[in-house]
Amino acid sequence: MKNHNLLAGLGLLLFVSLASEPALAQRRLLDEVKQDLNALTLGVDNYQNALNKLKPALSNDETKNEAEAWFLAGKIAFAKYDKYRSLQTIGTKPDEKAMGSIILEGYDYMTTALKLDSVPEKDKKGKVKINKSTGLPRMKTKYSKDIHKIVLSHYNDYKLVGRIFYSSIPDFPKAYKAWNIYTSMPDMPCFATALRQQVTDSVIGEYRFYQGIVAKMDEKYGDALNSFFKAIDKGYTKKDVFDYAISCAEHEHNDSVLVDVVSQAYRYYGKTDSQYIRILFNYAMNNKKYDIAISILDQAIADYPDNAEYYDLKGVLLEHQSGSIDSSFEYFKKAVELAPDFIKANFDLGRYYYNVALRETDTPKLREKLAIALPYLEKVYAAEPGNRAAKDALRIIYYNFNDAAKMEALGE
Numbered sequence: 001m002k003n004h005n006l007l008a009g010l011g012l013l014l015f016v017s018l019a020s021e022p023a024l025a026q027r028r029l030l031d032e033v034k035q036d037l038n039a040l041t042l043g044v045d046n047y048q049n050a051l052n053k054l055k056p057a058l059s060n061d062e063t064k065n066e067a068e069a070w071f072l073a074g075k076i077a078f079a080k081y082d083k084y085r086s087l088q089t090i091g092t093k094p095d096e097k098a099m100g101s102i103i104l105e106g107y108d109y110m111t112t113a114l115k116l117d118s119v120p121e122k123d124k125k126g127k128v129k130i131n132k133s134t135g136l137p138r139m140k141t142k143y144s145k146d147i148h149k150i151v152l153s154h155y156n157d158y159k160l161v162g163r164i165f166y167s168s169i170p171d172f173p174k175a176y177k178a179w180n181i182y183t184s185m186p187d188m189p190c191f192a193t194a195l196r197q198q199v200t201d202s203v204i205g206e207y208r209f210y211q212g213i214v215a216k217m218d219e220k221y222g223d224a225l226n227s228f229f230k231a232i233d234k235g236y237t238k239k240d241v242f243d244y245a246i247s248c249a250e251h252e253h254n255d256s257v258l259v260d261v262v263s264q265a266y267r268y269y270g271k272t273d274s275q276y277i278r279i280l281f282n283y284a285m286n287n288k289k290y291d292i293a294i295s296i297l298d299q300a301i302a303d304y305p306d307n308a309e310y311y312d313l314k315g316v317l318l319e320h321q322s323g324s325i326d327s328s329f330e331y332f333k334k335a336v337e338l339a340p341d342f343i344k345a346n347f348d349l350g351r352y353y354y355n356v357a358l359r360e361t362d363t364p365k366l367r368e369k370l371a372i373a374l375p376y377l378e379k380v381y382a383a384e385p386g387n388r389a390a391k392d393a394l395r396i397i398y399y400n401f402n403d404a405a406k407m408e409a410l411g412e
Helices: 002-037 044-059 067-089 096-117 144-153 155-168 172-187 189-195 201-217 221-233 239-252 255-269 275-286 290-303 308-322 326-338 343-357 363-383 388-400 404-410
Strands: none
Touching: 002 044, 002 067, 044 067, 067 096, 067 144, 096 144, 096 155, 096 172, 144 155, 144 189, 155 172, 155 201, 172 189, 172 201, 201 221, 201 239, 221 239, 221 255, 239 255, 255 275, 275 290, 275 308, 290 308, 308 326, 308 343, 326 343, 343 363, 343 388, 363 388, 388 404
16 A cells, blocks of 8 residues: 555656646746856857747747746847947948847837736735735736836937838838837836936927838828827927828828818918818818818918918809809909919909800890900910810800901810
């Protein structure tokens, strides 16, 4: 009986030993990598070899949830990046693609380590300690302080790496990622205090804009819009940020975002660029939201009463809404008064006079009113020979004036 119990005990011991062997193997692997990092002659290839050796531990069930494994991977990645940078200081051109890629990897490793680094504190009996004020387990960290220090010391490198992947070695997703790290870290609680004095909102806004540019170039219009809006939130309100955002919203066929960004652009640049009102106008017209369009144009005219295009657009709107050009006259006339060489307004005012003239059945009155339309339409045709509507109207006018020479000059 004693022998039987002895054999059973040995069997259990053997089972426990075999069961723990994978865990011991992974622990030995982590220890080996730490020893490798203590070597004094590590070069770029040595760091990569160490990282390759460690990678199985990042997916092995025994160690993939341990902060130490991910911290070591991050430490190796940043050390490899630093080695590349040291080569630059002695005039050796590094592999910029590999250099940029490894620091992006390093950030991912470190952020994963941070998530795993908080573990409950235990007393000598192995019981979890409780925070008396919150009733929650008391947590402790082992690697977080070092992680913060390493990542913060490389903060500006993400700005550099973004530029590398934008221009030197175009890789827009990696440029986007690098600049996303650079612009996001100041808003992270663990980094905010350290970075508050180091970087301003204006710089963050500028790099959010660059981030949007690379996303747009990569045809990731939703990501681009998100970056452009974040740039605006940080006070980056240069005209380009609105124009790029408008283009992305159009690609996304997102009308609500389009109206939002165009409305913001108008507040900044409506005085000097009427395209924003035109976009809002076209949106309202295409969706037959005439009340919205009238409100938009009335506000624009109130804000910029000397802008001829806003009056002309109001005239076109009233024509579409009512189905008659009669209500548009005062707006077309005002537009030409403000800008005599504004071709669109000349065309619209010429159209008005032409349509009014065609209602006359009395020939002398018809010619009298066609004569009023004539100079406006001739100005339009001289500036835009391809304007078929102006050309056809002129042909009718010359016919009524018996001016065969001018009719012939119009051609087909």
